[in-house]
Amino acid sequence: MSGRLSEASLRDVPRGVGRPAYDRAQLKRGVVHIGLGAFHRAHQAPLFDRLAEEGDLRWGVIGASLRSTGARDALIPQQGLYSLFVEDQERHERSIIGSILDVIAAREEPRRLVEAIADPETRLATVTVTEKGYRIDPASGELDEEDVGVRADLASLEEPSTMAGYLASGLKLRRERGLSPIAILSCDNISKNGTKLREAVTRIARAHDTDLALWIEDNCPFPNSMVDRIVPATSREDIERARAELGLIDQASVRTEPFSQWVIEHFEGERPELERHGVQFTSDVAPFEEAKLRLLNGAHSAMAYLGGLAGIDTVDAFISKDWGVKFVRRLWSELAPTLRGSADLDLGDYQQMLLQRFANPALGHRLDQIAADGSQKIPQRLVPPFEMLLERNEEPRAIALVIAAWIRWQLGRRDSGEMFKVDDPLGPATAKLLKGASDPKDQLRSILTLRPVFPERIASDRRFQDLLAGLLKS
Ligand code: CS2
Numbered sequence: 001m002s003g004r005l006s007e008a009s010l011r012d013v014p015r016g017v018g019r020p021a022y023d024r025a026q027l028k029r030g031v032v033h034i035g036l037g038a039f040h041r042a043h044q045a046p047l048f049d050r051l052a053e054e055g056d057l058r059w060g061v062i063g064a065s066l067r068s069t070g071a072r073d074a075l076i077p078q079q080g081l082y083s084l085f086v087e088d089q090e091r092h093e094r095s096i097i098g099s100i101l102d103v104i105a106a107r108e109e110p111r112r113l114v115e116a117i118a119d120p121e122t123r124l125a126t127v128t129v130t131e132k133g134y135r136i137d138p139a140s141g142e143l144d145e146e147d148v149g150v151r152a153d154l155a156s157l158e159e160p161s162t163m164a165g166y167l168a169s170g171l172k173l174r175r176e177r178g179l180s181p182i183a184i185l186s187c188d189n190i191s192k193n194g195t196k197l198r199e200a201v202t203r204i205a206r207a208h209d210t211d212l213a214l215w216i217e218d219n220c221p222f223p224n225s226m227v228d229r230i231v232p233a234t235s236r237e238d239i240e241r242a243r244a245e246l247g248l249i250d251q252a253s254v255r256t257e258p259f260s261q262w263v264i265e266h267f268e269g270e271r272p273e274l275e276r277h278g279v280q281f282t283s284d285v286a287p288f289e290e291a292k293l294r295l296l297n298g299a300h301s302a303m304a305y306l307g308g309l310a311g312i313d314t315v316d317a318f319i320s321k322d323w324g325v326k327f328v329r330r331l332w333s334e335l336a337p338t339l340r341g342s343a344d345l346d347l348g349d350y351q352q353m354l355l356q357r358f359a360n361p362a363l364g365h366r367l368d369q370i371a372a373d374g375s376q377k378i379p380q381r382l383v384p385p386f387e388m389l390l391e392r393n394e395e396p397r398a399i400a401l402v403i404a405a406w407i408r409w410q411l412g413r414r415d416s417g418e419m420f421k422v423d424d425p426l427g428p429a430t431a432k433l434l435k436g437a438s439d440p441k442d443q444l445r446s447i448l449t450l451r452p453v454f455p456e457r458i459a460s461d462r463r464f465q466d467l468l469a470g471l472l473k474s
Helices: 008-012 038-042 044-053 070-078 110-117 148-155 163-176 193-208 210-219 236-246 286-310 315-319 322-338 347-358 367-371 374-381 383-391 397-409 427-435 440-447 462-473
Strands: 031-034 061-065 082-087 092-097 100-105 124-127 183-186 225-228 254-256 261-265 280-282
Touching: 031 044, 031 110, 031 163, 038 044, 038 082, 038 254, 044 061, 044 092, 061 070, 061 110, 070 082, 070 100, 082 236, 100 110, 110 163, 124 163, 148 163, 148 193, 163 193, 163 210, 183 193, 193 210, 225 286, 261 286, 286 315, 286 322, 286 347, 286 367, 286 374, 286 397, 315 322, 315 347, 315 367, 322 347, 322 383, 322 397, 374 383, 374 397, 383 397, 383 462, 397 440, 397 462, 427 440, 440 462
Parallel strands: 031 061, 031 124, 061 100, 082 254, 124 183, 261 280
Antiparallel strands: 082 092, 225 261
């Protein structure tokens, strides 16, 4: 029987596995992080761990999940400790990360999260709640005021429901207590993520107190940022492997690639010196964010729907096929001209590196994971460049094929006939739209009325319709 990873069992962790050398009891609760999934555990938390390792003990993390209790149930018995496996063809690095100090399951204890944001020790809030957690309309970027949670937060901030509601509520309390404002750092794959988050939070704040909204606007930076690291969701195999390699049970183990990137817009106020660990601070994140959203995430979505329909399971399996690489290159040849360049970004090198990252066989990155929530992702990744190319009178067939594959995906049936459940907040809406449609032409007509994905100006474009109709038919 293996014991559980914890402070007490740290000494049993085998040699060669890194572990915190700093005194965790001295670590301050400087960061509140909302959205304690695998991505945070593999991207931001290890950076805060490294800062602590160097003696900067201001950036311990209080993590919160809004809906599930899984992270709390996994991490609290381990006092926040978990293992990180960094792997590719050559590297196999293992370490125990110590920067997470406490975990709140906000659904059960909403006030604890509000209090954490309003704690004098808190200096920064970070967010990874995925696209759908913003409750914004994916196409317009505006807060979805029809959403039940948003409606509740607009009515009361006592026990918030949404991420933006929690932030508004916590900031309200900070202001009432005369505490300093803090920066709120969005780390999700959304174009202009900080700007959109600020709009969502101030919109909710304004519904309660206009002065609060002004205070937030004037004092709390919401820098835009681009984050990048491929992190498969923790699977049963990961937990098994952690047990085999550590001799301990770790329910929160996470596996990732060596590559990691974080580009953040400069902002005023106290902040962690992340540049010591390769994080880039810049005056304009847009070129990085666009390149990443379109080339990396766009290719991911392409593989997810085309590969998923064809019955392929993982990114590396897709990219190992000649036609797979060929298609991804073709897609990039359409997408790259839509990017505004930056002197710091060589797109040729960037694509070459992406191919290597996609081919990493150690990740086992599942296409189903990427396929989830497509209605929130396609409008970020592929609709804007498509529109741009149409304006230039071009006919981007590869992008259109991915959008057509996404539409096919909504039917919940692979090419083999195997049925699956579409995992998407708009899944019920797309199912309803497609239900009565008898042929591809009908299906297209219906699905193009889905405004969060297809804004009017693109849905009504004849060339767009014809292109998709042809592809869906074939
Ligand atoms: C992926 C991303 O699941 C997805 O939609 O495209 O999670 C991707 O792995 C990360 O953005 C990489 O940084």
